[in-house]
Amino acid sequence: MNEETASPKYTNRLINEKSPYLLQHAHNPVDWLPWGEEAFAKAKAENKPVLVSVGYSTCHWCHVMEEESFNDEEVGEILNGNFVAIKVDREERPDIDALYMSVCQAMTGGGGWPLTVLLTPEKKPFYAGTYFPKRRMMGQVGLMEVLEQVKAKWETDSKKLQELGDQLLSELELSAANNRIDKDVELSEGLLHHAFQLYRTIFDDTNGGFGQAPKFPTPHNLSFLLAYSQKYNNAEALRMVEKTLESMYKGGIYDHIGFGFARYSTDEQWLVPHFEKMLFDNALLASAYVEAYQITQKPLYAEVAEGIFAYVLRELTSQEGGFYSAQDADSDGEEGAFYIFSTEEVEEALGPQEMKDYCSIYGITEEGISRGYSIPNLLEGTPDEMAEKLGITPLALRTRLEEWREKMFAYREQRVRPSIDDKVLTSWNSLMITALAKGAKALQKPEYAKAAEAAANFLWNRLRREDGRLLARYRDGEAAYPGYVDDYAFLMWGLTELYEATGQAVYLERALALKDGLLDLFQDEAEGGFFFTGKDAEQLPIRSKELYDGAMPSGNSVAVKVLWKLAAITQDVKLKGVAERTAALLGKAAMKYPASYAMFLQGVLVMTSGGTEWVLSGRQEDPALQEMISLAQRAFTPEASLLIHWEDPESKLAALLPHLKDKPAIGGKATAYICRDFACQEPITSLETVRELLVKQVEETENK
Structure with missing residues (x-):
């Protein structure tokens, strides 16, 4: 046989x-x-x-x-x-x-x-x-x-x-x-400044990133520094982020042919990756690139974020709308075999003349990194920098690069493809929902919101029991395992971002329903914070709390951020207290080494700022209101919440948030309300005033 x-x-x-x-x-x-x-x-x-x-x-x-x-x-x-x-x-x-x-x-x-x-x-x-x-x-x-x-x-x-x-x-x-609240811990801006100094100490000025090889992207470090740079007008924090984002893009950790990022780099230059591609890494990285674009308006950051989305929607999206977990590092029995090229293979794909230029730009040599094979990279220079060396315009080179990329992609598709882990994880899907919703807002691309909606609806319909209990994993028609704190906190985050991207109150309604489950199943009312497993889950020898932010942010860190936001939106003082108690628990741990708590620090940054709510009221079809919404969505305002208040008697939002009845469209005109600590400024009906408040940092960077 x-x-x-x-x-x-x-x-x-x-x-x-x-x-x-x-x-x-x-x-x-x-x-x-x-x-x-x-x-x-x-x-x-x-x-x-x-x-x-x-x-x-x-x-x-x-x-x-x-x-x-x-x-x-x-x-x-x-x-x-x-x-x-x-x-x-x-x-x-x-x-x-x-x-x-x-x-x-x-x-x-x-x-x-x-x-x-x-x-x-x-x-x-x-x-x-x-x-x-x-x-x-x-x-x-x-x-x-x-x-x-x-x-x-x-x-x-x-x-x-x-x-x-x-x-x-x-x-x-x-x-x-020892993971218990210390009543003497007082969260202050000093914790944020301490973290910044630590990041500056371990920053790699030559290659970007933090520490030595192996190097992990850890995008929530970058998201914190972006928010910190804006709040304190700190150019050094922004420089560290930009150096890291650009270096990662140039390196082999980024797939210059099919897009998306590999797991981590084995060297300090971001050149040789561990080739597996994980959904959660790409979600968090997409968020960081989107945020960098919002601050700087540099097209490169939008381009990389859109590349990540293209990869995920092409390779990791099920017909039902959920996102698969990962793509393997190995194919045909060898790690990275799908991604590496010899000069001969490039010649097969592009022809002899084009091969020479492609290899020159993407660092592919006869010797290669190993056994004559190289990883396409741009460490010698960006396309714009290389265009000058080649004596052509950047636009002309970019046109050629895209033509080459498509040919290289088609050539690579003939190889044995790395396998896909096609299970759908609630927590990781939620991070991608968050990233897509952020991308939809910042780039004004509704197709990203639609993809996020499809995934959110899939999770809601297929990964919940009839009693509303969230489940952790779906594969081959089966949803299983009671959801963990990450599943609840991350999905709440994704749903709030999706609400801001679409104005559809159903997503905010779902986030509030999950909030009830989070508090009921996971909260440690005695010592603060949230256990990793629910009270209804299998009891292991120890019921632990995950506090620090590792490769993924902890559920507790995200809970601080999202609960504070929901408390502000709903004017729920009790919920605000839960967020503060959780923050007090994490604050005790974070004081030892705050650079390991980047997502939590983003919550602290909002809490110490007081937080801001933008309420935009008016008729859905009003162009002035749509322009206000677009301005609010495009701006980088990590400390702010956006409430889109369609004036419709059937509006679910009005039922969810009764206090919005006090924030109508004045005289039928689109109206903006800016609120802090449950107090609102005078309503604004001037589109130009809203533009000045929201977009001045965008316009300033565009004019630089």
Whole structure:
């Protein structure tokens, strides 16, 4: 029988799962089980330790460990005979991942994926690490060695391992207990200035970004600095952001052929990426580029944001409107194979004469970065800079570059494509909804609002139970897992941005409904803030709170920002108090190193500013009102909320926000109200006055 059509030699219980990552391991010789009580009951009944392996489908080193170890019959034999083996998709179960990653970091000082943890049948961890080769290699312990040692220790002194598990959990519980409000903490602008000084200290003046390789984009750092630069007229903060955004765009981390950003750069120049493309990275980056465009009006930033949107809408969008999670780093068994080019391949795509110019501009050489292959990049100069060297106009070069890009794209499409992780995650989708809504506003492109609406409606209709409980993951017709705090906070954020982009009150109504769920399911009324899991979710050994802003912002940080905004919009003093209590909790943690709390700092910036609400009232068809709305949407006003008040008796907004009846269109003319701390200035009916208030910073930058 042909090998390609032969039935798999092994099939385990993961074959019944929906997760692409778990399904990748369904034919390992390891008798994997999904996380659940059945697996731990088996471990208790058979008195075996538990190996938990956590990863995700587009993780390169997860693929390597599978190939080296989990596809190996010798590894399968020792695991099946002496352990209960559990596979976890960290993107479906970030609660499990967060708990045991904290164990790994406590035990080893580091973390990453694949995450490998050994537990007692009571879920208590006693050993943790990340990637292991099968056998010891270059001083790194091998998986077989670990398993053999644990097997022997479990047989002779399992009590000792139980005690170690108890000790580790006690330490984590003690750490979690410190996440409580400090009534002496007073949030002030000093925290913002301290953070700025830290960013300036670790800023890479040569290459942009912060710290050394590997370099992660961490776009919420940039969003904070943009807001900080505007509030304090700080040119240095803006310079750091622009240097970083331009350097990332020039580097190989940006896909100059198909658009979108890779996960991170392995070097300081942003040249050689880890090639996987994640939805949440691209969402947060699109937001940062849109915001930079709003401040500077530089076309490059709009161009990059639109490239990200084009990539996501082309590659990561389902027919139902939801967004897929990621695109793999590997294709045809090799990391980055889809994205790299030799000079010969460029010649095949473009012809000999065009090849020479293309390679000169995009840094493709005979030697390449590795084995004669290069990553297209613009580190030698932007198209405008290169046009001068080539003796042609920038417009002419840009026309040629687009023609070349289309040919290179078509050539690349003939290759084996990286796989797509097609599960839909509520939290990550919400970040892309936010980005698209921001793009729709800043660029005045309704097609982005339509895409955001399609995704928001998909989440609302397919990722909620009948009782309104939000769920975390959808794939292949199945929605599953009670939503986490990130799902609630991020979707509330996305819906408020979508309301501002469309004026459709239904999105604000949904955000307020989710607010009730957030408070009911996640709030720690005793110590402040929000737990990562709801009170109705599976209870792990520790119910933790995620506070700092890592690769993604924390749910608590986003909650501060969005709850403060909703409190201002609804004039809900109690909700304002919840936002302040959450901020007090995060403020205590942030004072140690505020640069790790960039999203939270954006909330602090608004809170210390008092916040502003723009209420624009009038008839929907009134051109003056539409112009006012356009001006408000285009302006960079991170401290402000926008309420679009159509004067319609059937308006849902009037029912949601009764106080708007006091803000009518004066004399039937489009009217703007500017409010702070529940007090409003005199209404404005002059379009020119609104223009002066909202657009002066835009016009100033346009004239520079």
